[in-house]
Amino acid sequence: MEKKSSQFNLERFFQALGDNTRLRLLNLMGDQELCVCYFVEILGQPQPKISRHLAYLRRAGIVQARREGKWMHYRIVMPPNIGAAQLLRQTLAWLQEDRAMQADRARLSKACCSPAKFVALQGAPSPTPVERSFASEAR
Amino acid sequence: MEKKSSQFNLERFFQALGDNTRLRLLNLMGDQELCVCYFVEILGQPQPKISRHLAYLRRAGIVQARREGKWMHYRIVMPPNIGAAQLLRQTLAWLQEDRAMQADRARLSKACCSPAKFVALQGAPSPTPVERSFASEAR
DNA sequence: CCAACATATTCGTCAAGGCGTATAAGTAAT
C-alpha cells in the first residue's frame, strides 16, 4: 500500500527521453511554459507531430498541459519521485550544453523578443517563466 | 572537428535505459564485473534474452565485454561525456533504492557466497569488483 | 450557426525492437 518511491515507472521515464524531438521540446520548456505554436515554429516541424510528442510526454507524467482560450500551454512537471526529479533536472541541465539545443533556445528567445518576424506567432501568448523552486542548481 | 561533448548519442543513451531487463542488468553490474551465467541465474531468464540485451547495452556504449576462456565478463563503462556519466551514476544510485533491484542484488550476493547452491554457477568465475574512481558519491 | 484558428486524434504505413526457439560460434579438454 505504501509505495512512496515506486508507482513511478522508470522504464517509461527513460523511454520518454529516448527521442530527439521530445528532448528538444523539453529543452525549450526548461524554465518556461510554452504554447504549442512556439514549438511548431521553433522546431520547424509539422504541428501533428509536435502534438503527438507532447501527448507522449504527458502520458509519461513529465509534462502538464493548461488551456487558455485557443491555446494550450505545456510545462515540465517534476516527478513526485525524488530520484526521477533529480535525474530530470540533471538531464535538462545537460541539454543546455548541447550545441543544437542552445540553437533552439536562441531561436526561441529571438521569437519571444520580436514575434512580429514570425508570422505564425502573431498574437500568440508569450511564454511565461515557471517558478521551479530549485530548478537549476543541479550541476 | 572538435566535438568534445557531442559525438555521444543522448537519444540512444536513454533508449538503452528504457527497458526493465537492461536496468536490472546494469543494477547488477553496478560495481562489479559479472559473467553472463550470473545474469541468467539471477534474473531467471533465458540466456539468449540476456545476451541480446547485453549486446544492446554494448552497442550503446554503456557496457564493455571481456573474454576469459569460455566466459564473457561484462562491466559498466562510464561514457566519455561528463554529463552522460553523471546521469548514469545517478541512475545507478537511484536503482539501488528500488525494491526489486535490491532483491536482485541480494540474490546476487547470496549466489556469490555460496555458489554451490546454484547448480548453474558451479565453476563459474567469481564477480570481481571494479575500480570506479568516484562511482558512488552521486547521492 | 458559421468561419477562422489552435490543437488533438485517427489512419495507414513502416522500422525498431522484444520475445522464444533454434542454431552458430568460440573455447577447453579428451
Place this chain on the structure above:
DNA sequence: ATTACTTATACGCCTTGACGAATATGTTGG
C-alpha cells in the same frame, strides 16, 4: 576430431511507436 560448455546470433512473430496526411475537436468572434 569430438564433445561439452558458454555465449552469440539468426529467424519468425508480434507490439510499440514514428511519420505524413487527413480529419476531428475545441474555442473565439462574427
